[in-house]
Structure formats: structure tokens, C-alpha cells
Amino acid sequence: MLFVSPALFILVGGVLYDRYHSRIILIYIGITSYMPMFSIFFFIFTICKAAVPLSANLIGEFLCLTGIFQKALLYVLLLLLVLCFQLLIVLF
DSSP states (O other): OTTHHHHHHIIIIIIIHHHHOOOOGGGGTTHHHHOHHHHHHHHHHHHHHTTOTTSHHHHHHHHHHHHHHHHOHHHHHHHHHHHHHHHHHHHO
16 A cells, blocks of 8 residues: 555645635544544554554555564564563553
């Protein structure tokens, strides 16, 4: 999905800024009631950019992680250990 980032730029810069002429996020409260299709497209492109399953970004991130596991297993284990400690700090 090579069109995800440009689509988000068009949605935010081309549609939102064109209508409201402001970059303040608080102005966009309730935009789903005025532009429901825009909100649906914005949500779909945003979750695709976040690499949800069945998107091309997920496949790319999976291939990167596979390469890291093959080349530098020690660094991956160290990273997982640090992430586990950070998760414990956040949860408790």
C-alpha cells in the first residue's frame, strides 16, 4: 500500500485545512457528524499506516523483524528484555 502516506496528507492538508484553515486539533471535534465518509477513510488509512494485519505495512515490518532475528539475535533478546521491564513499570 504505497498510497497510505500520500492519502493521509491529502486528507489532512487537502481537505481539513482547506475547509477550516486551521491546524488546531480542537477545532475538528465532531467532524464525524459533518463528514462521515471522510472519517471512515481517515480511520482506514490510519490503521493501515499502523501496520494492522492484512496491510502491506505489516508484511514489511514482519520481514524487518525476521531479518533482525536472523542476523542479531543477541540484540533482539536485549531489546525484548528492556521492553518487558518497561511494560512492567507502566503496568505497576
